[in-house]
Amino acid sequence: MRVTFTVNGRPTEADDVWEGESLLYVLRERVGLPGSKNACEQGECGSCTVYLDGAPVCACLVAAGQVQDRAVGTVEGLADGDTLDPVQQAFVDAGAVQCGFCTPGLLVQTHDLLNRAHHPSDAEIREALSGNLCRCTGYEKIMDAVRLAAARKADARGTAPAGSEG
Amino acid sequence: MAGPTMPKNLLDVCAPGRDGIGASPLRPDGILKVRGDFAYASDLWHEDMLWGTTLRSPHARARIRSVDVSAALALPGVYAVLTHEDIPGSKFYGLEIADQPVLAIDEVRFHGEPVAIVAADHPETARRAVDRIVVDYDVLPAIGPAQALDPERYGYVHAPADYKAHASGNVVHSQHIRHGDGDSAQVRARAEVIVRGEYEVGMQDQAFLGPESGLAVPAEDGGIDLYIATQWLHVDRQQMCPVLGLPPEKVRLTLAGVGGAFGGREDISMQVHACLLAQYTGKPVKIVYNREESFFGHVHRHPATMVFEHGATRDGRLVFVRAEIVLDGGAYASSSPAVVGNAASLGIGPYVVPNALIDATAVYTNNPPCGAMRGFGAVQMCFGYESQMDRLAAELGLDPVELRRLNAMEQGSVLPTGQVVDAPAPVAELLRRVEAMPLPAAEHRHTGDGVDVRELPGGVSNSTHGEGVVRGIGYGVGIKNVGFSEGFDDYSTARVRLEVVGGAPVALVHTAMAEVGQGGVTVHAQIVRTELGVDLVTIAPADTRVGSAGSTSASRQTYMTGGAVKSAAEAVRGAVFERGRLRRGWPPDLVAGLRLVGGKVVDRADAVVADLVDLLGDEPVDETVEFRHRPTQAFDRTTGQGFGHVQYTFCAHRAVVDVDVELGLVKVVELAAAQDVGKAMNPLAVLGQIHGGTTQGLGLAVMEEIVVTEGRVGNPSFTDYLIPTILDTPPMPVDVLELADPHAPYGLRGAGEAPTLSATPAIVAAIRAATGLALNRVPIRPEHLTGT
Numbered sequence: 001m002r003v004t005f006t007v008n009g010r011p012t013e014a015d016d017v018w019e020g021e022s023l024l025y026v027l028r029e030r031v032g033l034p035g036s037k038n039a040c041e042q043g044e045c046g047s048c049t050v051y052l053d054g055a056p057v058c059a060c061l062v063a064a065g066q067v068q069d070r071a072v073g074t075v076e077g078l079a080d081g082d083t084l085d086p087v088q089q090a091f092v093d094a095g096a097v098q099c100g101f102c103t104p105g106l107l108v109q110t111h112d113l114l115n116r117a118h119h120p121s122d123a124e125i126r127e128a129l130s131g132n133l134c135r136c137t138g139y140e141k142i143m144d145a146v147r148l149a150a151a152r153k154a155d156a157r158g159t160a161p162a163g164s165e166g
Numbered sequence: 167m168a169g170p171t172m173p174k175n176l177l178d179v180c181a182p183g184r185d186g187i188g189a190s191p192l193r194p195d196g197i198l199k200v201r202g203d204f205a206y207a208s209d210l211w212h213e214d215m216l217w218g219t220t221l222r223s224p225h226a227r228a229r230i231r232s233v234d235v236s237a238a239l240a241l242p243g244v245y246a247v248l249t250h251e252d253i254p255g256s257k258f259y260g261l262e263i264a265d266q267p268v269l270a271i272d273e274v275r276f277h278g279e280p281v282a283i284v285a286a287d288h289p290e291t292a293r294r295a296v297d298r299i300v301v302d303y304d305v306l307p308a309i310g311p312a313q314a315l316d317p318e319r320y321g322y323v324h325a326p327a328d329y330k331a332h333a334s335g336n337v338v339h340s341q342h343i344r345h346g347d348g349d350s351a352q353v354r355a356r357a358e359v360i361v362r363g364e365y366e367v368g369m370q371d372q373a374f375l376g377p378e379s380g381l382a383v384p385a386e387d388g389g390i391d392l393y394i395a396t397q398w399l400h401v402d403r404q405q406m407c408p409v410l411g412l413p414p415e416k417v418r419l420t421l422a423g424v425g426g427a428f429g430g431r432e433d434i435s436m437q438v439h440a441c442l443l444a445q446y447t448g449k450p451v452k453i454v455y456n457r458e459e460s461f462f463g464h465v466h467r468h469p470a471t472m473v474f475e476h477g478a479t480r481d482g483r484l485v486f487v488r489a490e491i492v493l494d495g496g497a498y499a500s501s502s503p504a505v506v507g508n509a510a511s512l513g514i515g516p517y518v519v520p521n522a523l524i525d526a527t528a529v530y531t532n533n534p535p536c537g538a539m540r541g542f543g544a545v546q547m548c549f550g551y552e553s554q555m556d557r558l559a560a561e562l563g564l565d566p567v568e569l570r571r572l573n574a575m576e577q578g579s580v581l582p583t584g585q586v587v588d589a590p591a592p593v594a595e596l597l598r599r600v601e602a603m604p605l606p607a608a609e610h611r612h613t614g615d616g617v618d619v620r621e622l623p624g625g626v627s628n629s630t631h632g633e634g635v636v637r638g639i640g641y642g643v644g645i646k647n648v649g650f651s652e653g654f655d656d657y658s659t660a661r662v663r664l665e666v667v668g669g670a671p672v673a674l675v676h677t678a679m680a681e682v683g684q685g686g687v688t689v690h691a692q693i694v695r696t697e698l699g700v701d702l703v704t705i706a707p708a709d710t711r712v713g714s715a716g717s718t719s720a721s722r723q724t725y726m727t728g729g730a731v732k733s734a735a736e737a738v739r740g741a742v743f744e745r746g747r748l749r750r751g752w753p754p755d756l757v758a759g760l761r762l763v764g765g766k767v768v769d770r771a772d773a774v775v776a777d778l779v780d781l782l783g784d785e786p787v788d789e790t791v792e793f794r795h796r797p798t799q800a801f802d803r804t805t806g807q808g809f810g811h812v813q814y815t816f817c818a819h820r821a822v823v824d825v826d827v828e829l830g831l832v833k834v835v836e837l838a839a840a841q842d843v844g845k846a847m848n849p850l851a852v853l854g855q856i857h858g859g860t861t862q863g864l865g866l867a868v869m870e871e872i873v874v875t876e877g878r879v880g881n882p883s884f885t886d887y888l889i890p891t892i893l894d895t896p897p898m899p900v901d902v903l904e905l906a907d908p909h910a911p912y913g914l915r916g917a918g919e920a921p922t923l924s925a926t927p928a929i930v931a932a933i934r935a936a937t938g939l940a941l942n943r944v945p946i947r948p949e950h951l952t953g954t
């Protein structure tokens with residue numbers, strides 16, 4: 001079958017898609033966007049997290065046919081040209097990236113969190129990222145990265161960190 | 167690799183920043199990784215490539231009567247179905263003992279053993295083809311660790327004729343240690359208190375997130391180019407060449423992006439299968455394991471049963487330790503011999519004991535093969551001896567930390583192997599530091615409103631509001647060796663090239679070190695900046711065009727390949743000065759005081775003698791150096807005596823837990839660590855290692871186990887094999903000590919493994935403190951706490 005959708009704002013077509021192929025497979029193997037990762041393909045690790053119509057989902061659990069005419073956003077779409085998104089920059093700066101296999105999924109999930117909550121508490125961060133496994137970092141530096149990104153985004157907006165939920 | 171475009175991390179990558187050693191510049195692969203542009207082995211693509219898949223045994227032990235591949239071959243889109251009969255060269259491989267069939271021959275010895283491989287034009291086609299292969303098995307009863315020691319009755323995992331090269335029966339390897347008077351009657355009589363304990367460690371998995379993957383591309387010269395996620399390129403090649411019937415120069419490996427390793431990539435997995443399929447079909451072949459296959463595709467941490475006796479005087483001085491350790495090696499040897507050596511030689515922990523008798527054995531069974539995992543034999547022991555120290559403290563009525571400090575080894579101490587510790591060993595100091603760290607607030611002990619259930623055992627499942635929750639605190643400290651031991655010729659190679667590019671001096675570092683996430687590439691750039699005084703450093707992809715870097719394991723890469731990069735940079739610097747002497751007539755006493763700083767050659771008084779750009783001109787300086795640590799000795803097999811390890815590393819943990827004693831749920835509230843790293847080459851990366859290692863120790867304490875029943879693996883998925891999430895993992899304050907090891911480059915000490923040891927016993931001790939239970943097995947499950 002053919003699936004037509006947008007990825008990171010670009011109209012995209014995937015041909016010869018089998019029944020049962022996941023969105024993750026189509027992204028990685030058919031449209032040349034391997035940034036979303038395949039650590040379990042069972043919805044358990046969050047490495048494949050992408051936006052589907054603005055909401056984060058596990059791309060491995062979405063059948064390719066389900067994205068017909070819908071909008072997908074991946075890690076490759078977070079940066080604005082050469083300028084990293086504040087979430088991406090914070091992960092690099094805070095030492096939240098070791099092997100980096102969990103990173104694309106965590107970035108999309110964090111990006112979504114900080115769109116919803118401008119000043120998340122530690123408990124809110126942990127809850128939001130609880131579906132994203134990382135085997136390397138022990139999550140400490142990931143916590144630092146999320147706090148750093150939230151603070152930088154607040155600075156950029158000119159709001160004080162003590163402000164209300166976003 | 168020919169693709170639409172070469173992945174950026176398979177080209178030279180620029181290392182940003184100006185910082186030398188001791189700073190924390192950004193990692194050179196960081197930007198690629200956050201952009202999604204970093205190509206892991208599973209991301210590779212090649213025109214015309216096929217997908218490889220593996221047929222694995224559903225049985226732990228069975229004779230193979232026949233294999234019929236005809237229906238699989240008949241499926242459109244299938245290019246090859248291979249069994250052991252199609253292997254052109256040797257049919258066996260192995261890290262230390264070549265006892266593992268590339269594809270099963272006549273018999274399968276563990277659940278998941280590869281039997282046949284398929285190449286097809288779509289992964290789903292390949293999977294369907296695998297389903298059509300018909301294997302007629304004659305199922306046999308599986309041999310477990312208990313039966314393995316009685317082969318007369320239960321049989322052999324391998325036919326006795328296969329044992330000529332190594333041990334006998336079902337024993338892979340054993341190591342004995344006789345220290346002082348062992349546990350003789352006189353020694354036992356001197357002990358005023360003796361405590362005995364039996365402990366068990368379950369089978370832990372490395373669970374790296376990036377599954378085993380690689381792309382094999384047949385080359386025009388009849389050779390193969392393999393792009394692979396591994397820990398040791400050269401030893402992969404060494405094991406593959408005899409199988410493929412190719413000389414080393416025709417098997418070229420390049421490191422693709424690696425999604426974590428932790429020991430699980432030290433053995434080869436799909437490497438040789440992809441190459442066989444590529445060789446057979448003449449087409450590029452990619453293999454990517456899914457998570458289930460990954461659980462079957464690599465070795466695990468050895469399950470252990472340990473019996474300890476500790477004897478001490480009333481005032482708490484250790485008199486003797488007796489330890490009997492049996493490690494389940496599974497069906498094939500992998501690195502079991504070295505794991506046994508570690509278990510025995512590190513078996514009493516970081517303590518001074520005048521008498522010890524230790525017997526450690528790894529056995530062949532029909533369980534999944536076990537081998538390298540972070541902590542390598544020292545993890546299991548640490549759970550045992552630290553549990554014993556707590557038991558002894560309780561028996562003596564002493565504070566557990568005080569008992570440890572009283573017996574802590576230090577520089578100058580003699581180990582049970584007879585080795586004198588000739589570098590700082592701040593065991594007591596690490597305990598003092600971790601104990602002195604402020605404790606987390608105790609607020610969650612109170613019940614009622616205002617309690618955030620997310621902070622309590624059970625979390626958002628809302629199983630308690632604080633009632634039935636008891637807090638406990640526990641300690642642990644461990645000792646781990648660094649680098650390859652027991653006389654192994656451990657070396658690493660580095661090439662450094664200094665040249666002028668675009669009017670500025672640029673250094674290129676080329677090694678075969680597997681960057682698996684630890685950040686070695688960052689440190690290499692820091693070393694070169696420090697030694698050569700240049701800002702611009704480029705990291706070449708790791709491949710087999712340069713000499714071996716050894717494995718990214720044994721906490722050794724910063725020491726070994728870092729040491730090689732330092733030596734190569736020194737050689738480059740020497741060659742630069744030599745050029746000045748020859749071409750510019752610099753006198754020897756001037757040369758003796760020269761340094762490279764900020765792109766200039768400067769003398770003792772910091773006066774500029776030459777500009778590096780002028781001196782280099784268009785003639786680069788290019789040096790390759792092999793670096794070795796000081797030699798070690800094999801342990802005597804019956805007494806365990808010998809200078810077996812090159813360096814020791816220590817970490818101490820304090821765990822604070824809340825336990826819902828009614829439901830058996832545990833929440834680790836905080837895990838504080840203190841570790842000596844000799845020199846923090848990159849402080850941010852050091853913290854990352856300590857946090858990551860600590861978290862894997864937490865996993866072993868309370869959740870992680872591959873459940874094996876009569877040889878069958880019951881939980882090969884992240885649904886059923888649980889690793890710590892961000893909700894399970896507490897804040898982890900870290901105190902880093904830097905006491906230089908005079909024998910090591912920059913005084914550094916390998917940092918990656920020590921934190922994996924002591925987190926587990928510290929957590930278990932804290933749970934014991936909260937519950938009063940004995941808890942002799944990890945991982946601890948809720949039913950162990952509730953007794954149901």
Ligand code: FES
Pocket residue numbers: 037038039040041042043044045046047048049058059060061
């Ligand atoms: S790959 Fe989709 S959740 Fe793991």
Ligand code: FES
Pocket residue numbers: 096097098099100101102103133134135136137375425426683
């Ligand atoms: S950085 Fe390796 S899994 Fe998270």
